Amino acid sequence: MRKLIPSFRIQILILVLFLMVNAVLFFRNYFLDNLTSFNAGIDALEIESKIAQLHKTYASQLPSDQQAAFREDVEALLETEHQVRLARELFRKDIELYSYFIFIFLTAAALGLFFLSFNLISRPLKRLQEAAGELARGNWTIQVRENRFSPLNDLIVSFNQMVTELEESRRKLVQVEKEMAWRDMARVMAHEIKNPLTPIRLSLDRLEAKVHAGSDQIQEVLEAVVRVIREEVTNLQTLAGEFSQFARLPEAQLRPLKLGPFLEDILQPYRECGVTLALEPGPDAIMGDRVQLKQVVVNLVQNALQASGESPEIQVGVTSGKEEIVLWVSDRGKGIEPDQLEKIFEPYYTRREKGTGLGLAIVKRIVENHGGTIHVTSQTGKGTRFELRFPTTDMSAEGKAP
Ligand SMILES: Nc1ncnc2c1ncn2[C@@H]1O[C@H](COP(=O)(O)OP(=O)(O)O)[C@@H](O)[C@H]1O
Ligand SMILES: [Mg+2]
Incomplete structure (x- = not known):
């Protein structure tokens, strides 16, 4: 036309x-x-x-x-x-x-x-x-050649000036954003590292005092101290793992993956905690990275467990459409307030005492690296449902799936 x-x-x-x-x-x-x-x-x-x-x-x-x-x-x-x-x-x-x-x-x-x-x-x-x-297209240094005789020259001059100013403010903004991201990360890191250090220090003080006093309970205290230290070190390891993963998420290795068997596999250990699998007959294959998708599911299930009370009711399921496959996780936990819904995917956003706020940020990044989208609906007091939409794949490579 x-x-x-x-x-x-x-x-x-x-x-x-x-x-x-x-x-x-x-x-x-x-x-x-x-x-x-x-x-x-x-x-x-x-x-x-x-x-x-x-x-x-x-x-x-x-x-x-x-x-x-x-x-x-x-x-x-x-x-x-x-x-x-x-x-x-x-x-x-x-x-x-x-x-x-x-x-x-x-x-x-x-x-x-x-x-x-x-x-x-x-x-x-x-x-x-x-x-x-x-x-x-993102070329922030573009300039238009001026022509003194053109009646449009003023426009060109203004345009060039505008681009220069835009570039300047964009540079400043990136700088500020970088600084803010670093400050946020340093704040969370410091907080998370300080948390386990206090019990470690207190336990060591206690052990030292017992040794000095020549107490006969040393064996008992030593065992308790070792337990505390081991637990806190494990926490620190998990934390370090999450941070490094967030900082450097490896590229997804996409292979045909049938979600049904895959989910059965990874959710096995969670069966006893009230997690059930709802699979429908129909195609369920996507192109995915097993390791990263496992991380996604585990993160979502863990969040659901943390949001639920004593007897969690969590369902994980797959619904297949014509062009996309929906992987969903729903719980009957405490829910998310409407004004928080947009924030939960931001890095470092957390409402948990021991949270890092990185779980959903990592989940979102992985899903998007798979060409998918993530969507959340929630009702406070009733529960939350996450829906991950992935493009379908022709499962002619079914047999080759790892
Ligand atoms: N299923 C859920 N139900 C209620 N709130 C949730 C759920 N999943 C995530 N959230 C909220 O989103 C926040 C961010 O989650 P996440 O990114 O995994 O970080 P973290 O788990 O470290 O807090 C959580 O602190 C919690 O407030
Ligand atoms: Mg989490």
Whole structure:
């Protein structure tokens, strides 16, 4: 459809040609009108026939010696009339010729004018258009060449200035964002590391005191201290793992994966904690990275468990559509307030005492790396449902699935 509309250049050219042809036609008609009325005047005289009439009427009445002279006069008159006719013809031809000259002259002038105005208006416009496109594609250093003679030069100057300022503020924004991200991470890290350090330190103090006092409970205390330290070190390891994973998530290794058997496998240990699997018959294959998708499911199930009370009711299921497969996790936990729903995927957003706020950020990143989307619905006090949509895959490679 767009192809049907001629470009700006063609539109201007058509307009110029139209005006030119009109001008030429006007001049031509003006001259030819004059000539016609001139001819009409002359024709009205009907010189030739009048002369012939005169000759006929008076020739016989003249004395015979004057008749020859009279005939010569009449012939001379007829000759003049003939020359007038020729002159008229020549005049008409001249006008035709002039109108061709005018036409050629006007064409040249119009084309010259057209290219000049095209260069001064249309070209800068085109450059601006291209620059705007470049800007949209993320080229923040694009500048349009200025042309002092173009009426659009002010626009170009403003555009260039705008781009420079945009780049400047974008740079500042990135800087601020980076700093904020680092500060957030440092804050969470410090908090998370300090937490297990306190019990470790207290346990060691206690052990030291017992040793100094020569207590006979040393064996017992030592065992308790080792238990505390081991537990806290495990927590720290998990934490470090989560942070490093968030910082450097390896690229997904996509292979055909049937979600049914896959989920049965990883949810086995959670069966006793109230997690059930709801599988429907139908295609359930996607292109996925087993390790990363396991992390996704475990994160969602763990969040659901943490949001549920004493007797969790958590369902994990797969629903297959025509073009996508939905993997969902729903619980009957405490739910999420509507104004928090958007925030839960942000890194470091947590409402748990011991949370890092990285779980859902990692989940979202993995799902998006799989070409999928994640969506959450929740009702406070009733429960939460996460839906992960993945594009389906043709399972002709079923047998090859790892
Ligand atoms: N199933 C759920 N029910 C209620 N709240 C949830 C659920 N899943 C996540 N949340 C909320 O989202 C927050 C962020 O989750 P997440 O990114 O996994 O970080 P973390 O688990 O470390 O807090 C949680 O602190 C919790 O408040
Ligand atoms: Mg979590």
